Amino acid sequence: MCHGAAAAHGRKSQEGQEGGPEGQHPSDGDGEDPLHPEQLPAVSAHEGTPLVCLLRERPPRSDRRAVLSVEIEKFFPHVLEKEKTRREGEPSSLSPEEFAFAREYMANTETYLKNVALKHMPPNLQKVDLLRAVPKPDLDSYVFLRVKERQENILVEPETDEQRDYVIDLEEGSQHLIRYKTIAPLVASGAVQLI
Incomplete structure (x- = not known):
């Protein structure tokens, strides 16, 4: 408990x-x-008391925001790095509020690590590279999605060498289980919704 x-x-x-x-x-x-x-x-209500578990009450959000919030919390250094390295004129995948949340989450994580663990370590071990310490998102993982706008000619890459590439059409309102990297651009554009 x-x-x-x-x-x-x-x-x-x-x-x-x-x-x-x-x-x-x-x-x-x-x-x-x-x-x-x-x-x-x-x-x-026990503010300032270190809790072993974290109980949070969150206001209801849209599915996209809920999924993105979890993604930011799990992969925050990579999300921020992606924002830093995007090209000029390329649209951001984060809203200004989500970007501020990711920056604040990273700062709070660094502060927590310094105050709780790193200050007790030898000087040569008092730095941590969160970009290397936090695992990257697995773009080959499968996700459930709902199609919001009809999409044609989606190229699905093979999973094994014995298979070939094939093309599928996604009908509006249909649901699919598909590899994330296949539909990542559609998620960013809002044409599909992760469920």
Whole structure:
């Protein structure tokens, strides 16, 4: 159980519970109270307390923004590097808010690593290259998508040497499971939506 949840659990146990012997919750027999949604504000209110787990309440977002937010959090150095190396006039794949979030996420990660781990290391090990430390996105991974605009003549590369390239058409409203690098330009243009 994470630190914040333990505090919330302890507070609830001290207040007493109904329904079972010796303060047990009626739904479990081991006395361990599961984390309920009504506990989230109490758990997340422990600002400044290091939590082993992270409970966040996020406002509802569009699918694209939710997927992109997860992508930024997982691959933030590579996302920022891609933005730095894009050509003049090439449109950004991030909105200004997403770019600011990625920069802030990287700065916070670097600060956290310095304060928690790196300052305790020998001087020659006190630097970390996040671009090398964080794995790159696997463009060969398969993703589910929904087609928003009809697309014709999409070249699908073979997975093995025994197969050949082939061309497919994506009908509006259809759903597919396909390799990400095949449809990456369509995701960027908004013609398809990851699901």
